Amino acid sequence: MTRWRKGTLSDEDRSLWDEVKKTAIPLRPDTKPRLSKDASPTLSKAIERTPTAPPLKQQIREFTLGAKAKKPLPRNNLMPSISNQIMQAPLQMDRKKYGKMRRGKLAPEARIDLHGMTLAQAQPALTNFIASSHARGLRLVLVITGKGKDRDQGGPIPTRVGVLKHQTPDWLRSGPLRLMVMQVTEAHLSHGGSGAYYVYLRRSG
Structure with missing residues (x-):
């Protein structure tokens, strides 16, 4: 067992002190910690070599009137509305x-x-x-869904307005219906507007 001698630090103590220095946050960054008279010379030298943080005024960048602020962060890309999703769908039928x-x-x-x-x-x-x-060989049919009403009761999970309006295009694009349906788009105002869908069917047979 090595006997500790006054005024010296073992390699283990010095390693431990180095780790402590990394996590220590000085209360007064611009001042050095005070040591007692009994502190070892090796410890005193280690503390003197410890870098101090710059004053708070130097850490804060000055801002003058008229200077450009930092570029704002990009906004979240929210899911497009059901109307935009349908409009962006590829055209499958005759354009005219x-x-x-x-x-x-x-x-x-x-x-x-x-x-x-x-x-x-x-x-x-x-x-x-x-x-x-x-x-029956029909080509154009009308599906009325309604625009939906706000029935949110204030629960932890919000209720989507117009559930049928949002769900109907998914039904038309999936399962056996996707083999019969060529194009889906919102109806003209004369046929219900955004509360109805035109569904253009493929030729049967």
């Missing part, structure tokens, strides 16, 4: 006919009103309607 449909110049050959139904009721009703319309 699509333009007439968007302007309400094409009359729907059949329609279904899902307004007021629950999701469990609306999905099979929509599936049967599209399948039967496709089997």
Whole structure:
């Protein structure tokens, strides 16, 4: 066992002191810590070599009137609305006919009103309607969903406004319906506007 001698630090003590210095935050950065008279010379030299933080005034960058502030952080990319999602979908049908449909110049050959139904009721009703319309050789049908009402009761999970309006395009793009549906877009005001969808079907057979 090595006997400790006054005025010296062992390698283990010196290593421990170096680790302490890394985590220590001085209360007064511009002053050196005071040592007792009994402190060892080695410890005194180690403290003198410890770097001190610059004064607070030097840490804060000056800002003058008219100077440019830092560039703001980019905003969060929120999910686009259901209307924008449908508008950005690739065009699958004839462009001229699509333009007439968007302007309400094409009359729907059949329609279904899902307004007021629950999701469990609306999905099979929509599936049967599209399948039967496709089997009959119809091309343009109208699906009425309504714009939806705000029924949020203030719970921890917010309720989306217009659940049927948001869910219907997903149903039309998935499962067996995606093989029958060519194009989906919001209806013209004369046929319900944003509360309804034009669904252009592929040719049967």
